[in-house]
Amino acid sequence: MSAPDARPVRGKRPKSGDPVVDRALALLAAFTEEHRALGLVELSRRAGIPRSTASRLAARLQAWGALERDEHGRYVIGLRLFEVASLAPRSHGLREAALPYLEDLHEITRQHVLLAVLDQGAALLVERLSTLGAVQVAYRVGGRLPLHDTGVGLVLLAFADAAVRAQALSELDSPAAATLRRRLADVRRTGVAVFARRRPAAVSSVAVAVRDGAGRVVAAVSVVVPVDAARPQAYEQVVRATALAVSRALGARPARAE
Structure with a gap:
């Protein structure tokens, strides 16, 4: 008997968890007027995302310019977002x-x-x-x-x-x-x-x-x-x-x- 085909089906969303883009947007939405600078733990908590996932996505967003780090190592909104938003x-x-x-x-x-x-x-x-x-x-x-x-x-x-x-x-x-x-x-x-x-x-x-x-x-x-x-x-x-x-x-x- 041949082994069952375990290859993932293209175009299908995982049964659990949000898409990566939703998680990234949740990280950005964690920042508010009262919370302009966030450490990783607080960023993870406010976004409702596991710390390891938040760390990985925050690093990607920082590399693109959507996030930056302040002098205390906390995440802040990056100027790249201002550049993009100015085109609205x-x-x-x-x-x-x-x-x-x-x-x-x-x-x-x-x-x-x-x-x-x-x-x-x-x-x-x-x-x-x-x-x-x-x-x-x-x-x-x-x-x-x-x-x-x-x-x-x-x-x-x-x-x-x-x-x-x-x-x-x-x-x-x-x-x-x-x-x-x-x-x-x-x-x-x-x-x-x-x-x-x-x-x-x-x-x-x-x-x-x-x-x-x-x-x-x-x-x-x-x-x-x-x-x-x-x-x-x-x-x-x-x-x-x-x-x-x-x-x-x-x-x-x-x-x-x-």
Whole structure:
């Protein structure tokens, strides 16, 4: 009797364990704003991967440039990822078109100017211009801001698909959800979100939608000011003008008068 054929079947995934690419992505996803440098043990634990596997994959990612080692030997995100991420069309093309107008807005207001896009249930910050005298905020390029608790987030949520809005509303209790529904309706009606909060910093923001050539909302631009500065509404006209200029740079046509 001949021995059974024990050769692996091509194209079949192992019965147990995640594909290598998933494990590598899990390693990268282990890094967060609060965990920017990780030793091998912590990296393995946060990624949910055995230490030996994490060590092998981390070495491969380091060789490619996705990871680097700091002066203490801990892993940190490598500049190669920044290089690759800078090619993302939703970020690069948008930033390139928007930056001249954002700089004008920044020069006029001397406050924080933000540009954000909707991504996976959050407002992803793709640009931030600031001055030394502006109010202290924790916003950073590449950071994610809550949709229901920021000016740019409210604008993006107001014009997002119904499923995205439903998911955001489902995460709140009934009174908060009802308030958010009214706020989003106001944003769709007026085209602007004026938002204020006391924590972690007392700030107000004015945000307006940016549209592309097809009329779709693809981003939101805002100015963030201290609550004791001029009334937020005083910034509305200049933020609207900036959003309109960016929209036209992206191919949006001026709205026709009724």
